[in-house]
Amino acid sequence: MISCVEHVLPDGVRAKLWVLRNPDGAGVSVLDRGATLCSVIVPDRHQRMDDVTLGFDRVDDYFASREFLGSVIGRYANRLSGASFVLDGERHILSSNDGRHALHGGADGFDCRTWHGSVIATSEGEGVRLELTSPDGDQGFPGEVLASVSFVWTEDNRLVTDFEATTSRPTPINLLLHAYWNLSGQPSRCAIGDHLLTLHANRFLPIDAEKIPTGELVPVLDTPFDFQSERRIDEGLEADELQIAIAGGFDHCWAVDGSGVRPAARLYHPQSGRVLSIATDQPGIQVYTANHFDSRIAKREGSTLYRHCAVALETQQFPDSPNQPSFPDTILRPGRRFHSRTEYSFTTR
Incomplete structure (x- = not known):
C-alpha cells in the first residue's frame, strides 16, 4: 500500500512524502527532497515495530x-581529491566543500535537490521512482545527466533500490x-558498538590524512x-590503529568480494534480534560510523545524535x-546507461 502526503513549508515550498507499507505494517517513507529515505519501520524478534534508520x-x-540522513548522493558520492579530475585530456574543476576536496557531489549535491516522484509497479511490488535532471556544468561536472532512483518495499520486508543515469557528455557517476x-x-x-557486523570483503582501501584513498587495496586479515x-563494531572502533585515528572511527571503503548482485554486508543487533542483510552489484561498500555527529544535531522526539x-x-x-x-x-558516456541495484533485507533471529 502506498500513500502520499504533501507538506507546505512556512516559506511556501511544497514537499511530497510517500509511505510504503506491507500487510504486516512494516514499511518505509520517502521524501522528494534529496530522494530521502526518511524511515524504515520493521519488527524485532517480539514483533515490536521500530524505526531503524536515522531521520528528522x-x-x-x-x-x-x-x-545526509537517508538522502541520495550524487553526482559523485564520497570524495574527489583536489575537487577536480581529468577526463579525456580536459581538467574539470568542481565545487570544493571538504577542505580542498569535493564531498558528496559538492556544495549543492543531489541531496539538496527536489526530485520528481511517481508510483511504479514492478514484479516485486509497488514502489516510488524519483527523477532528477542535473544540468551540464552542475557543480563543475560535465554533461546533462538524467538520474533516477526507485524504492520498492516488498511483503517480506525487503527494500529494493535501483539507480539509473544517462548523460549528454562523458562524466563520472x-x-x-x-x-x-x-x-x-x-x-x-x-x-x-554493540551491533555485530559482517562484511563480504577481504580487502579495504586505506586513506591518507585527508581521508583520500591511497590507491592501495590492502588485505583485511589480522587487522x-x-x-x-x-x-562487534566496537572491537574495531577501539583498536589502536592509525587508520581509525585518522577518521575518528570507520570511514573506509571495502572492496566487496565477487561480482553481480551478491552479499556485501550483514548487521545484527543481538538485543532486538533484528538483522539487516545487504546485497549489491557495486564494487565497494563504505562503512561510516557517524564520527562527526554531536548533540547539536536534533533527531526525532527531541533526541539528539551523537558520535x-x-x-x-x-x-x-x-x-x-x-x-x-x-x-x-x-x-558514464553518451549512449550508455548507468544502472546499479542494492537490496536491503530485514529479518530477525
Whole structure:
C-alpha cells in the first residue's frame, strides 16, 4: 500500500512524502527532497515495530540541515581529491566543500535537490521512482545527466533500490543511498558498538590524512578491518590503529568480494534480534560510523545524535576513482546507461 502526503513549508515550498507499507505494517517513507529515505519501520524478534534508520521529525528539517540522513548522493558520492579530475585530456574543476576536496557531489549535491516522484509497479511490488535532471556544468561536472532512483518495499520486508543515469557528455557517476542504521530502534540510548557486523570483503582501501584513498587495496586479515566473520563494531572502533585515528572511527571503503548482485554486508543487533542483510552489484561498500555527529544535531522526539550512534553502509563505486587509474572505471558516456541495484533485507533471529 502506498500513500502520499504533501507538506507546505512556512516559506511556501511544497514537499511530497510517500509511505510504503506491507500487510504486516512494516514499511518505509520517502521524501522528494534529496530522494530521502526518511524511515524504515520493521519488527524485532517480539514483533515490536521500530524505526531503524536515522531521520528528522519534521519535513522542514530536511531542508534546513545537510546531514545526509537517508538522502541520495550524487553526482559523485564520497570524495574527489583536489575537487577536480581529468577526463579525456580536459581538467574539470568542481565545487570544493571538504577542505580542498569535493564531498558528496559538492556544495549543492543531489541531496539538496527536489526530485520528481511517481508510483511504479514492478514484479516485486509497488514502489516510488524519483527523477532528477542535473544540468551540464552542475557543480563543475560535465554533461546533462538524467538520474533516477526507485524504492520498492516488498511483503517480506525487503527494500529494493535501483539507480539509473544517462548523460549528454562523458562524466563520472557514483550514486548511493546515504542511510544510517541502528537496529535497536533507540539510537539515543544504544550506540552502534554493540551491533555485530559482517562484511563480504577481504580487502579495504586505506586513506591518507585527508581521508583520500591511497590507491592501495590492502588485505583485511589480522587487522581491525577484518569483518569477514561476525564481530562487534566496537572491537574495531577501539583498536589502536592509525587508520581509525585518522577518521575518528570507520570511514573506509571495502572492496566487496565477487561480482553481480551478491552479499556485501550483514548487521545484527543481538538485543532486538533484528538483522539487516545487504546485497549489491557495486564494487565497494563504505562503512561510516557517524564520527562527526554531536548533540547539536536534533533527531526525532527531541533526541539528539551523537558520535557512533549509527552506521552508514553505503554501496558504491570506489571513492576518488576518476583520479585513481587502478580503480574501476566510473565514467558514464553518451549512449550508455548507468544502472546499479542494492537490496536491503530485514529479518530477525
